[in-house]
Amino acid sequence: MQRSFILLKPDCVQRRLMGQVISRFEQKGLNFVAMKMLQITPDLAKQHYAEHVEKAWYPTLEGFITGGPVVAAVVEGLEAIQVVRDMLGATSGLKASAGTIRGDFSSSRQMNLVHGSDGPEAAEREIALYFNDEELCGYEPTITPWLRAADED
Ligand code: ADP
Numbered sequence: 200m201q202r203s204f205i206l207l208k209p210d211c212v213q214r215r216l217m218g219q220v221i222s223r224f225e226q227k228g229l230n231f232v233a234m235k236m237l238q239i240t241p242d243l244a245k246q247h248y249a250e251h252v253e254k255a256w257y258p259t260l261e262g263f264i265t266g267g268p269v270v271a272a273v274v275e276g277l278e279a280i281q282v283v284r285d286m287l288g289a290t291s292g293l294k295a296s297a298g299t300i301r302g303d304f305s306s307s308r309q310m311n312l313v314h315g316s317d318g319p320e321a322a323e324r325e326i327a328l329y330f331n332d333e334e335l336c337g338y339e340p341t342i343t344p345w346l347r348a349a350d351e352d
């Protein structure tokens with residue numbers, strides 16, 4: 200079982216796409232174990248996007264990600280990190296395949312609606328950046344026997 204960090208970016212909130220995006224993850228079988236709305240500060244943005252802070256386009260990314268409320272969440276499931284990345288699609292909505300969240304809803308390189316951790320280390324770091332342990336509500340959904348066979352983990 201693996202956990203991934205998801206962030207519904209300000210464009211997702213403003214465009215009223217939160218419900219549709221959350222539904223896609225639920226329909227896939229991922230289990231939401233934490234969720235909250237917040238407004239990202241410039242300081243938090245620099246921590247979240249530490250790998251991009253030196254890039255020429257970082258200031259516009261910071262302006263975007265701090266420009267309105269976001270929803271931070273943690274999902275759990277088998278291979279959750281890769282499953283989420285595949286559901287998001289390529290970074291640019293213009294390049295992302297149809298059927299992915301970015302491919303279906305975004306036509307922007309920057310305003311691509313949802314962030315998902317890109318590996319186990321990033322997931323651990325990002326979950327800790329947004330949530331403390333008491334905010335993580337792990338549970339076993341009663342529907343699990345109808346989502347996959349008992350030997351699939
Ligand atoms: P991903 O979110 O797919 O992992 P990156 O890690 O490359 O993509 O970039 C982080 C975020 O920064 C992207 O999701 C997007 O919102 C924004 N971004 C990426 N490239 C650019 C760019 N060239 N100009 C402005 N914003 C960008």
Ligand code: MG
Nearest residue numbers: 250315316317
């Ligand atoms: Mg990335």
